[in-house]
Amino acid sequence: MSKGLVDLSVSRRVLLKNTAATAAAAAMPSLSMTAAAEEIKKLEKEGWSKHPVACTMCGAFCGLLAMKKEGAVVSESTVRIFPNPGHPQQGYCGRGAAAMWVWNHPLRLRKPLKRVGERGEGKFEEVTWDEALDAIAAKLKKLVEANGESCISTTSHSFSGFSKWLTFPLGSPNDIGHQSTCNLGGIAARDWVFGKGFSGAGKLEPDYAHLRYLLLIGRSMGSSMGALHTLNEARACGCHVVAIDPRMPDIAYGNADWVGIRPGTDAAFVLGLINQMIENKTFDKEFLIRHTNGAYLIKSNGTPLTEADFRKDGSTSVFVVANSAGTLSLRSVKRDEKGAAIGFIEDENFKPELEFSGEAILANGEKEPVRTAFSVLKKLASEYTPEKVQEITGIRPEALKGIAFDYANNKGCIDDGWYTSKNGTDVELYQLICIANAMNGNIDQPGGLIVTAGAGFKVPSVAAGKGPNGETWAMAKEKRIDKIVYPETSGTYSVALDAAVSGKPYPIKAAFFVGTTMFHRQADAKKLAENLKKLDLVVVQDVLPQELVDYADYVLPATYFMERRDMSGVKWARDGSIYLSDPQLTPPKGCEARHDVWILLEILRRAYPERAERVGYKGCKTAEEFNAYFGAFVDRGYKKFLDDCEKKKPGSAEAIRKSISENGWATIKTKKYGEYPYLKPFGTPTGKVEIYGFKSFSKPGYAQAIAPISGYIPSPAYTQPKADSNEFILVSGKNCVTCSGLNMFTQPTRFMGDRTVWMNPQDAARLGIRNGDMIEVEGMDSGYKANTQVTVTKRVVPGAVFAYGFSGGVRTKTLIKDPNYQFVKEGINSHWYDTGYAQPVVGNVANNSAVRINKVRG
Ligand SMILES: Nc1nc2c(c(=O)[nH]1)N[C@H]1C(S)=C(S)[C@@H](COP(=O)(O)OP(=O)(O)OC[C@H]3O[C@@H](n4cnc5c(=O)[nH]c(N)nc54)[C@H](O)[C@@H]3O)O[C@H]1N2
Numbered sequence: 141m142s143k144g145l146v147d148l149s150v151s152r153r154v155l156l157k158n159t160a161a162t163a164a165a166a167a168m169p170s171l172s173m174t175a176a177a178e179e180i181k182k183l184e185k186e187g188w189s190k191h192p193v194a195c196t197m198c199g200a201f202c203g204l205l206a207m208k209k210e211g212a213v214v215s216e217s218t219v220r221i222f223p224n225p226g227h228p229q230q231g232y233c234g235r236g237a238a239a240m241w242v243w244n245h246p247l248r249l250r251k252p253l254k255r256v257g258e259r260g261e262g263k264f265e266e267v268t269w270d271e272a273l274d275a276i277a278a279k280l281k282k283l284v285e286a287n288g289e290s291c292i293s294t295t296s297h298s299f300s301g302f303s304k305w306l307t308f309p310l311g312s313p314n315d316i317g318h319q320s321t322c323n324l325g326g327i328a329a330r331d332w333v334f335g336k337g338f339s340g341a342g343k344l345e346p347d348y349a350h351l352r353y354l355l356l357i358g359r360s361m362g363s364s365m366g367a368l369h370t371l372n373e374a375r376a377c378g379c380h381v382v383a384i385d386p387r388m389p390d391i392a393y394g395n396a397d398w399v400g401i402r403p404g405t406d407a408a409f410v411l412g413l414i415n416q417m418i419e420n421k422t423f424d425k426e427f428l429i430r431h432t433n434g435a436y437l438i439k440s441n442g443t444p445l446t447e448a449d450f451r452k453d454g455s456t457s458v459f460v461v462a463n464s465a466g467t468l469s470l471r472s473v474k475r476d477e478k479g480a481a482i483g484f485i486e487d488e489n490f491k492p493e494l495e496f497s498g499e500a501i502l503a504n505g506e507k508e509p510v511r512t513a514f515s516v517l518k519k520l521a522s523e524y525t526p527e528k529v530q531e532i533t534g535i536r537p538e539a540l541k542g543i544a545f546d547y548a549n550n551k552g553c554i555d556d557g558w559y560t561s562k563n564g565t566d567v568e569l570y571q572l573i574c575i576a577n578a579m580n581g582n583i584d585q586p587g588g589l590i591v592t593a594g595a596g597f598k599v600p601s602v603a604a605g606k607g608p609n610g611e612t613w614a615m616a617k618e619k620r621i622d623k624i625v626y627p628e629t630s631g632t633y634s635v636a637l638d639a640a641v642s643g644k645p646y647p648i649k650a651a652f653f654v655g656t657t658m659f660h661r662q663a664d665a666k667k668l669a670e671n672l673k674k675l676d677l678v679v680v681q682d683v684l685p686q687e688l689v690d691y692a693d694y695v696l697p698a699t700y701f702m703e704r705r706d707m708s709g710v711k712w713a714r715d716g717s718i719y720l721s722d723p724q725l726t727p728p729k730g731c732e733a734r735h736d737v738w739i740l741l742e743i744l745r746r747a748y749p750e751r752a753e754r755v756g757y758k759g760c761k762t763a764e765e766f767n768a769y770f771g772a773f774v775d776r777g778y779k780k781f782l783d784d785c786e787k788k789k790p791g792s793a794e795a796i797r798k799s800i801s802e803n804g805w806a807t808i809k810t811k812k813y814g815e816y817p818y819l820k821p822f823g824t825p826t827g828k829v830e831i832y833g834f835k836s837f838s839k840p841g842y843a844q845a846i847a848p849i850s851g852y853i854p855s856p857a858y859t860q861p862k863a864d865s866n867e868f869i870l871v872s873g874k875n876c877v878t879c880s881g882l883n884m885f886t887q888p889t890r891f892m893g894d895r896t897v898w899m900n901p902q903d904a905a906r907l908g909i910r911n912g913d914m915i916e917v918e919g920m921d922s923g924y925k926a927n928t929q930v931t932v933t934k935r936v937v938p939g940a941v942f943a944y945g946f947s948g949g950v951r952t953k954t955l956i957k958d959p960n961y962q963f964v965k966e967g968i969n970s971h972w973y974d975t976g977y978a979q980p981v982v983g984n985v986a987n988n989s990a991v992r993i994n995k996v997r998g
């Protein structure tokens with residue numbers, strides 16, 4: 141052990157002691173927002189009413205509080221937005237604060253529109269709801285009759301809870317989410333390391349409130365306000381934050397460090413970090429032996445040694461470890477009669493060797509060289525010396541060593557990421573990040589990467605073949621289309637778009653876009669436009685005239701979160717909590733916006749009344765009638781939830797009801813640390829944290845696509861730029877004031893938004909470019925050219941340029957006439973340049989791209 145490094149056997153004891161302190165910390169109120177709380181109180185005294193809101197200005201569902209001046213005309217000054225004090229995911233960023241700038245926005249979609257020109261031309265005429273809904277329903281019916289239900293698709297960003305109300309009762313499996321452009325890289329990585337049930341959004345999270353040291357690798361934090369607020373509690377107690385990013389994220393304006401990295405090279409950095417931990421013996425050896433598959437034996441072909449290898453009737457789910465004497469012991473997951481993992485079958489007294497290598501005698505008598513999974517990791521990591529890491533990433537050896545020291549010494553955590561659709565190598569990267577967390581032994585421990593507690597709150601809803609009132613029906617026989625191409629995806633909508641052109645694996649004819657920009661979401665804007673033109677029916681439900689509307693046959697004005705009631709589990713919180721969103725606003729005068737689900741169910745009812753009845757829907761004329769129909773599900777879910785809570789703990793229902801009515805949220809279940817995988821198995825084949833992913837061997841072709849563990853792979857998604865030339869990697873990301881599909885249209889964004897491209901002074905000097913110059917951004921792979929302004933700043937590393945996503949570059953043709961809103965057309969959209977490359981098997985896409993920066997003369 142090197143001098144000065146912590147002895148982990150000691151730190152484990154310290155950690156245990158810390159658990160008591162942690163419980164106390166959990167009971168403490170979160171960072172006080174005194175000024176806001178006082179202002180809220182003052183307004184209440186003056187007769188303003190409180191309305192808790194789950195914000196979807198960016199789709200993170202943070203807790204806000206809308207204060208409404210009762211009796212006054214609704215406007216930005218009579219409905220004021222605050223953080224909801226004490227909320228487990230307390231929001232309030234520049235975007236959330238701008239929520240009321242959307243409500244009566246001059247560009248707000250107010251009436252149903254019917255396309256009168258070509259797709260993409262943006263020529264529309266206003267029609268009535270009946271005209272629009274009847275025409276869409278008739279077309280839908282025709283398409284279903286000719287092609288079957290599966291030709292109808294829906295997609296969304298934050299509203300898949302809505303979009304599925306068309307596809308599922310219709311019988312189509314094709315409600316396909318946005319994940320391939322967002323968090324799919326991270327989901328798949330967690331699937332590989334922690335397994336099914338532990339990979340979805342919010343299930344595994346850094347224990348933000350109790351972190352001692354946080355490493356952010358391609359995670360800006362400032363864009364996810366609720367988590368940042370919680371993290372700030374830990375920062376106030378001394379948690380140090382380091383961001384590894386090609387551009388300096390806002391969080392580094394405070395006491396956090398920024399370490400610049402060449403885009404797409406992060407795997408080399410993480411392997412270098414793991415290598416340092418192994419060389420300095422600062423990794424948690426005990427944790428690796430007991431709670432990961434590090435000691436499990438691997439054969440020469442890379443597959444795990446199982447009982448089936450040396451016993452004819454042996455199982456392939458029973459794995460093998462060896463001790464230093466070469467004695468073998470078997471390990472497997474204990475399952476109940478339904479197959480659910482409930483524990484481990486292993487000899488606890490057996491001491492496996494973490495670095496064993498030797499020969500196993502197989503059932504057929506042959507000798508097979510074996511070594512442990514950890515040995516494979518160690519060998520791979522050993523190639524990533526600090527000097528090698530510098531060569532690949534540009535990070536200085538001292539910086540790597542310092543981070544490795546602090547990370548181990550503080551038992552830190554590496555954020556497992558959110559937006560993870562960058563370079564087409566994201567699954568492997570986030571897999572390594574999960575493994576590096578295991579190296580620190582801080583899984584499900586205070587201040588580590590934890591399994592969050594769920595509240596268990598469910599509202600009766602629609603699923604494939606199942607209605608909210610217990611109805612059942614047969615779905616179309618086809619599998620969800622993206623799952624055919626990418627079996628491990630949780631949503632790759634580009635497959636549906638491609639099928640509109642190719643008819644493969646089967647034809648898609650109609651697309652319903654329920655709250656998603658598409659042009660700012662989806663890589664390869666050119667292909668998107670072409671695909672949209674090939675569909676037989678395109679319907680867009682939105683609040684504002686995104687570029688996508690120009691391709692719609694019908695544009696339907698939807699209400700937004702400030703105008704509807706909703707109740708659900710708090711998304712990004714350690715403790716299981718529920719929220720009520722209760723803003724009580726109606727659309728402004730002259731705006732005929734309707735609830736997204738009403739729109740979808742009306743279309744279904746007009747085409748197939750009996751299928752709408754599958755979800756108990758017989759038609760609602762007014763918004764009130766619909767709110768009664770849809771709200772009844774929430775009420776039923778809430779009542780059942782309260783009844784269940786009361787049964788489990790008498791008196792709890794009243795406490796929850798009180799908390800919900802006073803605060804808009806209630807915490808139901810407190811997180812218990814140290815459960816996974818100590819007492820309960822993860823969802824992996826071994827039930828352990830898999831530092832070597834056995835999932836790679838679960839299906840043919842998987843291991844070729846996603847190896848059990850990978851080294852640095854240069855991005856296959858774009859042409860690698862030449863060094864010291866005018867070629868760059870274009871990266872994007874978000875910030876805490878602007879840049880989201882809704883927010884990009886608001887007046888605050890006009891003045892605070894950054895629609896420029898950032899370039900390092902070193903590159904700018906070489907190219908003769910000055911701050912504020914106009915430059916031409918030319919796609920090296922796409923060929924697309926557009927001009928924009930440049931910001932010359934040290935906040936981006938040499939060789940990379942940065943532009944915010946959802947920040948300008950809107951090309952809507954006719955619906956944006958107001959001179960005050962021309963600013964949304966400024967700047968670039970990074971999807972003009974990326975290639976749409978998706979990783980095989982998983983289907984996550986890469987949004988980074990390669991561009992040439994040309995100086996504009998004149
Ligand atoms: N402003 C804003 N905030 C949002 C949203 C929004 O639309 N707008 N949406 C919400 C959603 S849907 C999500 S998923 C979360 C995302 O929340 P985060 O994941 O925290 O935020 P991003 O800004 O997307 O972070 C991506 C970071 O990766 C960096 N990056 C790009 N390429 C590379 C690379 O190759 N290597 C490394 N190391 N870094 C790289 C970018 O510079 C950026 O700082 O934000 C939520 N908050």
Ligand SMILES: Nc1nc2c(c(=O)[nH]1)N[C@H]1C(S)=C(S)[C@@H](COP(=O)(O)OP(=O)(O)OC[C@H]3O[C@@H](n4cnc5c(=O)[nH]c(N)nc54)[C@H](O)[C@@H]3O)O[C@H]1N2
Nearest residue numbers: 297322655656657661681682698700872873880881945970
């Ligand atoms: N270059 C680049 N690309 C990215 C990212 C990036 O950082 N950089 N981020 C990626 C990520 S993480 C994600 S999640 C995706 C997100 O991509 P999008 O799905 O486009 O996400 P949003 O910004 O949430 O867009 C929401 C849309 O819904 C509309 N809307 C808002 N509320 C409602 C409502 O209640 N009903 C209806 N019908 N419409 C509504 C808004 O006006 C807006 O058009 O983009 C991905 N693409």
Ligand code: SF4
Nearest residue numbers: 195198202231236365
């Ligand atoms: S991060 Fe901001 S915009 Fe996004 S949900 Fe939270 S408060 Fe709203």
Ligand SMILES: [Mo]
Nearest residue numbers: 321322323559
């Ligand atoms: Mo996202």
